[in-house]
Amino acid sequence: MRKIILMMSMSLDGYIEGPDREIDWHLVDDELHQHFNDVLKEMGAFLQGRVTYQLMADYWPTADRDPAASAPVVEYARIWRNMPKVVFSRTLQHADWHSTIVRDVDVEDILALKAQEGGDLVLGGADLAAEFLRNDLIDEFRIYVHPVLVGRGKRLFHEAEAHTLTSLHLMHARRFGNGVVLLHYERAATVTW
Secondary structure (H helix, E strand, C coil), X not given: CCCEEEEEEEECCCEEECCCCCCCCCCCCHHHHHHHHHHHXXXXXXXXXXXXXXXXXXXXXXXXHCCCCXXXXXXXXXXXXXXXXXXXXXXXXXXXXXXXXXXXCCHHHHHHHHHCCCCCEEEECXXXXXXXXXXXXXXXXXXXXXXXXXXXXXXXXXXXXXXXXXXXXXXXXXXXXCCCXXXXXXXXXXXXX
16 A cells, blocks of 8 residues: 655744745755655655645746756656646646646545555645644655754644644654755554543
């Protein structure tokens, strides 16, 4: 069965974006970008919320046409265009680039998607991740901690609605040359109080 993997960057103090939605503090150099490419090209689909999808669709379809684009950017543009995408949105009417719009997170539908053949499913977007967490659908967490303190903005993890403890097992940790640290966890157990 395919896994659902949350793959997100955040600041050391837990934010994915600043107070004005800025992400210019993300330290993505060629080494980290190539790592993303190597991981993502093996995935079976991207699971994205509307905001994440629109952010990506505004740049990646033509990013490889920029003569100043680095080799990892050119490669990722091709990965993004060709990868199947499931976009979760109640308002989006149309999505291109191998995208399917789904209105709600339906647990049975997600389990059926996991049961299909192909690579794992990478999950992006804090609001969508919160919905997947509420429904106990995330198998692995690949969190890229950037060596910055943002102070305020949007957090990666929202406060839990129920008192649920999810134990994680560290599978791998890696420090990149720019100071970003990957923490790769898998679920160990869930206890509800």
